[in-house]
Amino acid sequence: MEANPRNLLIVSEVLSNFASLSGLRVNDDKCLFVPISIHESAFSQIASILKCQAKDLPITYLGLPLSIRRPRKIHFQPLISAFQRKLNGWKARFLSLGGRLILVKSVLTALPLHYMQVLKLPPWLLKHLEGIRRRFFWKGKDKCLGGHCLVNWSKCCLPKENGGLGILDLQRQNQALLMKWLWKLKHEPTSVWSSTVQLLYRTTDINDLSICGTSYGLTDILQQGPLFNLSFVHAIGNFPATWKLTPNGIFSSASVYQFISNTGVLSKFHPFLWKMKSPPRVKIFLWLLLQDRLLTQQNLIMRGWPSATSCSNCNGGFIESADHLFLQCQYAISVWSLVQMRFKLPLLDFTLDIGDFWLSLRIPSIKDWDIIWAAASWNIWKARNKRIFSSVDTSPYLLLKEICSCVRSWNDHA
Known part of the structure; x- marks a missing residue:
């Protein structure tokens, strides 16, 4: 409100009448007024009318810092x-x-x-x-x-x-959420937000607002204009304006985020990996495995970390890479041979890399192959870690039992 006695008395009277009618009284001790461009000499008069204390900006309002200047770190x-x-x-x-x-x-x-x-x-x-x-x-x-x-x-x-x-991604999510206000300016002219901007700047046109002086908050919102215009379809004739990133033509922040986050390069593993019947920790393990990001000996050496220089599973003088550990090592081949017989799998090609090895047998005739591959890879990795960190050797036959147990458990809890 304007800081003059008449406005202050009207607001005070409205609150007083509301209290007498509803029985709900304003707690003066929890109230404050924020003077903007008001001389300190007027503070005492305002305080006596409103019966509360003054506080300078910035203040916390609805959990957010409210100020006429950009918030600082504090x-x-x-x-x-x-x-x-x-x-x-x-x-x-x-x-x-x-x-x-x-x-x-x-x-x-x-x-x-x-x-x-x-x-x-x-x-x-x-x-x-x-x-x-x-x-x-x-x-x-x-x-x-x-x-x-x-x-x-x-x-x-x-x-x-x-x-x-x-x-x-927080930066992209921030950008997507701020674009909601541009949609309101374009498509919801009767909203409180659009009406307020119209009252302050005499326009809600994004281009006009961009060239006139606005508050820092509105300036930040208007900076999303170029991306907004890429996604927005103006009204044609009597048809209402539509948002082309959603099927129903209505704006959503999620559609903006998806648009600016999509790299255009699809992962060949995505359609199968995250729908697999396995615990989340196993899916993330497989995600790391498919990108060759597990801490195998080869990756430890590349990072400059201390590591052995040959595979601990086979002691054949081969460096432990992901493909060697999970497919080409004699221990891994023994495990896969037992898995092949137990689940009646076709001939396995151990010359492929781990990702192509998985995808090569994803055919309808092989039931539960995704779970079998995941369980075998997971348990080979656990057996490797037990051997290195606990000096415990797990025979291929015992590992087969662990793999079968995982397959049953993951199927039952899917």
């Missing part, structure tokens, strides 16, 4: 603290990668959404929040060296169909 501290409170309550070291992935996607990614719907988050904050999510996912700790991240975080944030884990 104003985003509540968001950072919310991340830390969540992490402090989780026992990350007891969680598998699958469990951490669920928490990253469902909790840590959701925390900043309230901010991102209204504010364009500064680059330093996006980098900081992405670092928190990355460290929690890979190590479950506050610190995580680059070598601990088996796959580049930008790859993890790609959609699953493009070979990623489907974790939302």
Whole structure:
């Protein structure tokens, strides 16, 4: 309201009448007024009429920093603290990668959404929040060296169909959410938002607003205009305007995010990997295996980490690469031979790489091949780790029992 006695008295009287009619009284101790471009000499008069204290901008309003200037770092501290409170309550070291992935996607990614719907988050904050999510996912700790991240975080944030884990990229999600306000300007002229912009700037045209001086918040929203125009179809004749990224022509932030995140390069494993009947931790293991990102001896040497120089399973002088460990090692061949007989599989081609080996037998006549391949690969990896870290040897026959147990269990719980 305007800071003159008449307006202040009217508001005070409205609140008083409301209290007498409803029995709900305003708690003056919890109220404050925010003076904007008002001389301090008028503060005491305003306070006596409204019966509350003054507070300078910025303030927290509906959980967000409200200011006529861009928020500073200190104003985003509540968001950072919310991340830390969540992490402090989780026992990350007891969680598998699958469990951490669920928490990253469902909790840590959701925390900043309230901010991102209204504010364009500064680059330093996006980098900081992405670092928190990355460290929690890979190590479950506050610190995580680059070598601990088996796959580049930008790859993890790609959609699953493009070979990623489907974790939302915060910068792209922020961009998609802000575009909602442009849609309202174009397609919802009677909304409160459009009416307010019309009242302040005498126009809701995106191009006109872009060349006139606006608030920092509206300026950030208008910066999404070029991308918005790529996705928006103007009204033709008497037909209403439509959004061409959705079948029903109605705007959705999800459609924008999908549009700007899609690399155009589809993963040949995506249609089968994430629909497989297996636990989440196994799917992530297979995702790493198919990209050759498991910490085999070959990858450890490439990273400059200490490692043995020959395969521990066969002692044949071969360096332990993914294809050797899972297909070409004598131990692996023995295991696969037993699996072939147990599940009546056709002839196996061990000259293929691990991905083509899996896809080569994905035919309708071989039932449960996806689960068999996943269970065999998972248990070969576990047997390898037991041999290295616990000095426990697992015979191919015993490993076959473990594979069969996994196949039954995963089928039963699918």
